[in-house]
Every structure is written in structure tokens, then in C-alpha cells.
Amino acid sequence: MAAKNRAGQSKGQNDGAKSKYSRNLWEQWYRTILRIRRFEEKTLMMYSQQKIRGFLHVYIGQEAIAAGIKTAIRPEDALITGYRQHGIALTRGLSSKACMAELFGKADGCVKGKGGSMHFFSKEHRFFGGNGIVGAQIPIGTGIAFAEKYQQSGNICVTMFGDGAARQGALYESFNMAMTWKLPVIYIVENNGYAMGTSVARTSNVQELHSIGRAFDMPSEAVDGMHPIPVHDALLRAAEHVRSGEGPYFLEIRTYRYRGHSVSDPANYRSKEELAHYKTLDPLEVVEADLLRFNMLDAAEIATIQQEVQAEMEEAVAFAEASPYPSAEALFENNYTQADYPFIAE
Numbered sequence: 321m322a323a324k325n326r327a328g329q330s331k332g333q334n335d336g337a338k339s340k341y342s343r344n345l346w347e348q349w350y351r352t353i354l355r356i357r358r359f360e361e362k363t364l365m366m367y368s369q370q371k372i373r374g375f376l377h378v379y380i381g382q383e384a385i386a387a388g389i390k391t392a393i394r395p396e397d398a399l400i401t402g403y404r405q406h407g408i409a410l411t412r413g414l415s416s417k418a419c420m421a422e423l424f425g426k427a428d429g430c431v432k433g434k435g436g437s438m439h440f441f442s443k444e445h446r447f448f449g450g451n452g453i454v455g456a457q458i459p460i461g462t463g464i465a466f467a468e469k470y471q472q473s474g475n476i477c478v479t480m481f482g483d484g485a486a487r488q489g490a491l492y493e494s495f496n497m498a499m500t501w502k503l504p505v506i507y508i509v510e511n512n513g514y515a516m517g518t519s520v521a522r523t524s525n526v527q528e529l530h531s532i533g534r535a536f537d538m539p540s541e542a543v544d545g546m547h548p549i550p551v552h553d554a555l556l557r558a559a560e561h562v563r564s565g566e567g568p569y570f571l572e573i574r575t576y577r578y579r580g581h582s583v584s585d586p587a588n589y590r591s592k593e594e595l596a597h598y599k600t601l602d603p604l605e606v607v608e609a610d611l612l613r614f615n616m617l618d619a620a621e622i623a624t625i626q627q628e629v630q631a632e633m634e635e636a637v638a639f640a641e642a643s644p645y646p647s648a649e650a651l652f653e654n655n656y657t658q659a660d661y662p663f664i665a666e
């Protein structure tokens with residue numbers, strides 16, 4: 321995947337229109353991006369100290385997507401995603417403490433230390449994970465949307481997946497069902513150009529991934545995911561359509577991950593030039609510069625937010641350190657909704 325093929329991502333885009341958004345929105349976008357970045361930088365540090373083990377897939381570079389989604393949907397809406405999910409979970413309202421403790425495998429983690437990096441979950445926050453099987457969340461998200469429609473809740477289900485998952489058969493079955501039954505679902509493919517070490521260009525005949533939706537007559541569009549504004553705007557458009565009962569909407573949000581697929585991937589399959597190009601679009605740096613340019617926050621206010629976020633992440637690590645490991649008996653808890661399920665009853 322060459323950087324030049326990924327249209328709609330250039331520095332300074334939307335400049336004229338950027339100042340029309342409220343200070344409150346800008347602050348939320350900045351805080352969201354910064355919290356995710358600092359949280360995950362901590363996780364990488366903790367991984368190198370072997371406090372966190374197993375898989376760890378970070379979202380660094382893709383944070384503007386989480387920020388734009390957060391300000392465009394409602395807390396009662398459902399959301400489901402894949403394993404690159406720490407940042408999305410934080411924006412849904414799961415605490416950095418519960419998320420960090422989960423990564424440490426501790427009992428105070430958001431799933432009691434039994435899920436780890438790929439399997440955060442919170443019914444309370446309408447966050448359905450955290451799914452390790454590539455594409456598995458697409459039919460599950462479709463099913464959640466079916467339940468919302470059946471219960472006439474007025475809620476929608478945002479169903480997110482990677483470009484690699486877009487090649488799974490489950491996507492095609494889900495898209496067909498969702499269109500046929502006009503389900504309230506926004507499908508989002510976070511196209512970061514790679515599935516592990518394999519580029520979209522090497523594995524997909526169709527590289528404009530949003531065009532897949534058109535085969536189902538599903539409204540579909542490509543969105544620049546390096547800044548929260550285009551994401552926020554696209555989500556508002558999609559949510560309005562979906563809530564009106566017209567059925568699903570598909571967004572291909574174009575983004576880039578700065579790190580390897582997981583902590584153990586040196587990412588030798590991409591060029592230094594490509595990475596350097598995307599670093600010029602770093603959502604954290606761009607949004608911070610925008611805050612000053614459009615007089616949304618001044619340097620002192622930005623510094624205060626940075627200190628608050630830094631302190632929050634220090635506290636999250638201290639909390640995770642102090643939390644106990646789950647007891648041995650916890651192995652037999654929460655496996656089934658029915659506590660006395662026959663196979664585990666003595």
C-alpha cells in the first residue's frame with residue numbers, strides 16, 4: 321500500500337470549516353486522543369517490564385477515529401469491535417484503572433482479569449468487546465442491531481472491524497441480512513492498510529473497501545480517519561440515516577497504525593517513507609496545533625489537560641499493581657450465565 325493511494329489524508333484539510341466546531345467538542349477530541357495515546361504508551365512500558373504479558377495490539381495512530389465516534393453517538397448505543405480495542409473501550413466510559421488492571425490480569429480488571437488485551441467488555445457501558453477472531457464481531461454486531469430493532473429501543477449498534485476482516489464471508493452474509501431487515505447498524509472498517517504484515521493491495525481485488533457496501537445498495541463512503549472532524553461528521557450522517565429506520569450505513573475510515581501489528585512485530589513490510597508520511601498527520605499533534613490555531617484552548621489549558629491525563633495513567637498503573645490476582649475459584653465463575661449449570665455443579 322503506497323501512501324499516495326490513500327486519498328483524502330493531507331495536512332491542513334478542512335481548515336476553513338474547522339473553526340465552526342464548539343470548544344467543548346474540540347476539548348473532548350483532544351482529551352480522548354491524548355488519553356488513548358498515554359494509556360497505550362504506558363501499556364507498552366508495562367509490557368517491557370513483563371507486568372503485561374500475552375498479546376498487546378495498540379491503537380496508536382488511529383485515535384482520531386475513537387474521538388470522532390465518541391462525540392457523534394449516544395452512550396446508550398451499542399458498540400462492538402475487534403482486538404485493537406483499548407482506545408475504543410476508554411471512550412465508551414470504561415475506566416483506565418479497570419482497563420489497566422485487566423491488562424495486568426488482575427481481579428479488578430473490567431472482566432476480572434480473565435480477558436486480557438483482546439477481550440474487554442462492559443454491559444453497563446454497552447461495549448460488547450473486544451473480539452479476537454477476525455471478523456467474528458460483524459455478525460454479532462448485526463445481531464445486536466436486530467435486538468435493538470426488535471425491542472424498539474431507538475439505539476443503534478456501531479460495528480467496527482479491520483480491513484483484514486473485510487475479506488471474511490461473515491461480512492457478506494451480515495450486510496445482506498442487515499439490508500434486508502433494515503437493521504440499525506453502522507458498519508465501520510478501520511482501513512489501516514494492513515492485516516498483520518499483509519497489505520490490502522496484496523489481498524483484495526477491491527481496494528476502495530467502502531464500495532463493497534454498494535453491492536448491497538448500502539449507503540457507503542470513505543472517510544479520512546486522521547482527524548476527528550471528518551469522522552464525527554460521517555458518524556452523525558450515518559447515525560441520522562440509521563435511526564430513521566432506513567437500515568445500515570457503511571463507512572471505510574482510512575487510518576494508519578504507527579506501531580507493528582502487535583508488540584512483537586517490527587513492521588519490516590512497510591517503508592520508512594510511508595511511516596514518516598503518516599507521522600506528519602499524527603492526530604495528536606494536528607489536533608493540538610488546531611486548538612491553538614483556532615483559539616479553542618490556550619497553551620496553559622493544554623498543559624493542564626496533559627498533567628491531568630498523565631496523573632490519570634499513573635493512577636491506573638498503581639491501581640493495577642495493587643489489585644490482587646483472581647482467586648483459583650474464579651476459574652469456575654462467569655463461564656455460564658446460569659450459576660448452577662450442570663457441567664460445573666458438583
Ligand SMILES: Cc1ncc(C[n+]2csc(CCOP(=O)(O)OP(=O)(O)O)c2C)c(N)n1
Nearest residue numbers: 404452453454482483484485512514515516
Ligand atoms: C478468523 C481469524 N483468522 C486469522 C486470525 C489471525 N489474525 C489475527 S489479527 C489478523 C489481521 C487482521 O487485520 P485487520 O482486520 O486489518 O485488523 P488490524 O490488525 O489492522 O486492526 C489475523 C489474520 C484470527 N485471529 N482470526
Ligand SMILES: [Mg+2]
Nearest residue numbers: 482483514515
Ligand atoms: Mg488492518
